[in-house]
Amino acid sequence: MMFSLAQAPRWHLLMALSLLNILLLTPELPWAGFPPEHWIALEVPLIVGVLALLPPSRWRRWLSGLVALFALAIVFGAAGDALTQTMQGRSLNLYTDIKLIPILVELIVTNLGLPLAIAGLSAAGLASFATGLLLVRLLRGFHARNTPRALALLLVLSGGIGLAGVNVVSQGNAPVWIARLGHPAASFVRFEWQRAQQTRQAMATFGRRLYDDDRAYATPDGQALPGLADTDVILGFIESYGVAAIERKPFKAEIRPRLETIAHQLAAAGLSVVTGRVTAATLGGQSWLNHATFTSGLPVTSQLRFELMINSPHSTLIDDFKATGHTTIAIMPGITRDWPEGSLYGYDEIHTAGSMDYQGPSMGWASMPDQFTWQRVEDYALSRHDRPSFTELATLSSHAPWSPVIDMIEDWSTVGDGRVFDHWKGAGEDYATLWQDTEAMRRNYGPAIDYSLQAASGFARRYLGRNLPGGDHALMMIxxxxxxxxxxxxxxxxxxxxxxxxxDDPALLRGFIDNGLRPGMFPPGPQAAIPMEGMRDLLHRIYGDVTSDETSPTSDSGS
Incomplete structure (x- = not known):
């Protein structure tokens, strides 16, 4: 006769203990490997023992369902924490990261395509539902009638005493098996609760700072930068370009020679360059938070902070350059839908993927290659306006998963509407394959950064060393x-x-050198790093009328 769980309630107990133990140990699995640091989650005997003492009833069924939901929530939290650790080098923060779920779903759809994304998300949902349903059935399959009361009490006592004392015992010279007992689920919940309280306090501090910032430029209209009054200014962000590309193997073998070449090329074009080191607000993603941190002069380290900042009267560099008399322009090829945040920033002109008249093929994740984006800076900013312009742009070619990597078009005059890139149509590996092949992405990362640097420096050599209709000189920060x-x-x-x-004017760079940047294309060491939120202060110290005391950056902890 076939084995039936319904006929073996004691097997329900054993399987319920095993399955629940596996689920509640998942907070350790991503970084501890298998077997995990602990083998037994002490929450399990306590939960199962309490359920075993309850007679069959509607309340017991509801409690079993809640336990299953709790276990699945721990699994999803552990998976989210593992993903955040891998991609951004930090722990999950449920207080702020919950707002990133729509962005994560959009990223999955963009990378995998809608059919594959739906299939993957559906499979994950069905697997979660099946696991939860199985756990509920197992938890409901035993009770006081068929579980010895002494066993149920033993489970409750062992779980309760263990949760209360295992940390204290394990710190001494206890038997090895004591170290295999833990409470990962309770620890995960406690960590997130404490993190939420700390974040809530940090957010309150940040909110007060938005409205109580007494720095001269923090007023809604900003403050002029008279030292740049007759200068075209370009602020360009290169996607995923960190100092690791210069300092770590194997990337530095490709990037360092490129930087040396660029330095010589800029000098031959009559341009001067200095390089510094800036500490970004995030790691591994969420580019818009770093854009906001740079322009606002505030540590915008989470989506919640971004929303508070963008909806407040606190000014940004866009307001500063408007006050200086510049036309302010945003060129954002990564924006493929409505962008109300752009209007809140207050740019005079906004150019996104749909309005840049790109007729070439998409380049993997990137809607258009960097060389085309830089050419549009010339078309929309430098040559179009008869007064100085401030242009902020964010390039895309070096965005994960760094495929395809293309070559530069030698003759910039042929870039046109982008059809010159047609022969790269369909190039690059399939996204679904790439995301599963970390080594392939590592191989592409260096060449992708190399291409982005060539595009930025090529633009500088072509367009900065000449008479500009809007300003006497140009300053380009990349x-x-x-x-x-x-x-x-x-x-x-x-x-x-x-x-x-x-x-093209060395005098414009002297203030940067006085503040720790150095000539050439190589950044100084970590001791010279400037916080990203300090960059607006730095520009005002160099080109504004305010003193360094008025613009000294302050920081706060929290997410």
Missing amino acids: LGDHQAAPAIIGDTPGRDVPLHVIS
């Missing part, structure tokens, strides 16, 4: 928005990114 994910560049990479400042 920097990474964040380091790439730790899974690509290695553990503990830090958050520092290079900042290259290029100009």
Whole structure:
């Protein structure tokens, strides 16, 4: 006769203990490997023992369902934490990261395509539902009638005493088996609760700072930068360009020679360059938070902070350059839908993927290659306006998964509407394959950064060293928005990114040198790093009328 769970309630007990133990141990699995640090989650005997003492009833069924939901929530939290650790080098913060779920879903759809994304998400949902349903059935399959009361009490006592004392015991010279007992689920919940309380306090501090910032430029209209009144200014973010590309193997073997070449090419074109080191607000992603941190002068380290900032009267560099008399322009090829945040920033002109008249093929994740984006800076900013312009742009070619990597078009005059890139149509590996092949992405990362640097420096050589209709001179700041994910560049990479400042007027760069940047294309060491939120202060110290005391950056902890 076939074995039936319904005929073996004691097997229900054993299987319920096993399955629940596996689920509640998942917070340790991503970084501890298998077997995990602990073998037994002490929450399990306590939960199962309490259920075993309850007679069959509607309340017991509801409680079994709640236990299953709790276990699945722990699994999803552990998976989210593992993903956040891998991609951004930090722990999950449910207080702020919950707002990223729609962005994550959109990223999955963009990378895998709608059919494959639906299939994957559906499979994950069905697997979760089946696991939860099985656990509920197992938890409901035993009770006081068929479980010895002494066993149920033993489970309750062992779980309760263990939860209360295992940490104290394990710190001494206890038997080895004591170290295999733990409470990962309770620890995970406690950590997230404490993190939420700390984040809530940090958010309150950040909110007060938005409205109580007494720095001269923090008023809604900003403050002028008279030292740049007759200068076209370009702020360009290179996707995923961190100092790891310069300092870590195998990437530095390709990037360092490129930087040396660029330095010689800029000098031959009559341009000067200095380079610094900036500590970004994030690691591995969320580029827009670093853009906001740079322009606002505030540590915008989470989506919640971003929403508070963008909806407040606190000014940004866009307001500062408007006050200086510049036309303010945003060129954002990564924006493929409505962008109400752009209007809140207050740019005079906004150019996104749908309005840049790109007729060439998409380049993997990127809607258009960097060389085309930089050419549009010339078309929309430098040559179109008869007064100085401030242009902010974010390039895409070096975005994960770094495929395809294309070559530069030697003759910039042929870039046109982008059809010159048609012969790269369909190039690059399939996204679904790439995301499963970390080594392939690592191989592409260096060449992708190399291409992005060539595009930025090629634009500078072509357009900065000539008479500009809007301004007497030009100042170009190009920097990474964040380091790439730790899974690509290695553990503990830090958050520092290079900042290259290029100009046809060496006098415009003296203030940067006085503040720790150095000539050439190589950044100084970590001790010279400038917080990303300090960059607006730095520009005001160099080009504004305010004193360094008025613009000294302050920071706060929290997410």
